[in-house]
Amino acid sequence: MARHIIQQADEAADGRRTAPAALRNSGPLIEALRRRLPSEGRVLEVASGTGQHAAAFSEAFPDLDWVPSDVDPGQRQSIAAWRRSSGVKNLAEPLAIDISASWPVGQGFAQAVLTVNLLHLVPETFVSRFFEEARSALSSGGRVIVYGPFLRGSSYASEGDRAFDTSLRARDPTIGYKSVEAVSEFAGAAGFSPLANDAMPANNLLLTFNLP
Ligand SMILES: C[S@@+](CC[C@H](N)C(=O)[O-])C[C@H]1O[C@@H](n2cnc3c(N)ncnc32)[C@H](O)[C@@H]1O
DSSP, rough: SSSSSOOOEEOOOOOOOOOOHHHHHHHHHHHHHHHHHHHSSSEEEEEESHHHHHHHHHHHTTTTTOEEEEHHHEEEEHHHHHHHHHTTTTTTOOEOOOOOOOOSSSSEEEEEEEEEEEESSSSSHHHHHHHHHHHEEEEEEEEEEEEEBBBBBBBOSSSHHHHOOOHHHOOOOOOOOOHHHHHHHHHTTTEEEEEEEEGGGOOEEEEEEEEE
């Protein structure tokens, strides 16, 4: 199994990577996150990728402290480059977080954990661990927000989704789309309740869960 999949991106001379998908979905995500993020506190973004989102989201939500992270050192360099060039004060240095292992943060570190376009790229055991670690990182009443492509039951939202999932599974049979129901079960097993299911462009979903 490939340890992790890195996204397609161009790289500027200063180290900032730019991925077309992140350019496309930043605006719709900011709009939806306005309804789902807490009004203040700290957001831990898991698998921040290039750092484009971290720069855009921290600027859009100046009352939140934004902590990006990624498992990949090259991605963390790109996140750091976006942080330097944006000059946004509420954007922290990226943490090294692998969702299949313990996160280097204490209980109550964040009020929200966000991950964008990660869960379809990892095995189910990683998704289960993700929710357990998120629970440990959150304060009471905290929330987890996950965005990406999902199955609805056993159905694909489109033929394009079916083709993409088939290509992922051909590359690594342990990864691929998860159903909304399976993700909700993993979240529930870690103590989260479903709060919202927002339809997003290109058949994606933004799922929000919270802790009591
Ligand atoms: C498709 S990219 C999405 C990046 C970003 N969230 C976005 O939407 O632009 C997937 C990211 O997940 C990271 N990743 C893959 N496996 C991971 C893992 N086990 N733990 C944490 N991050 C991981 C990769 O390094 C990559 O940056």
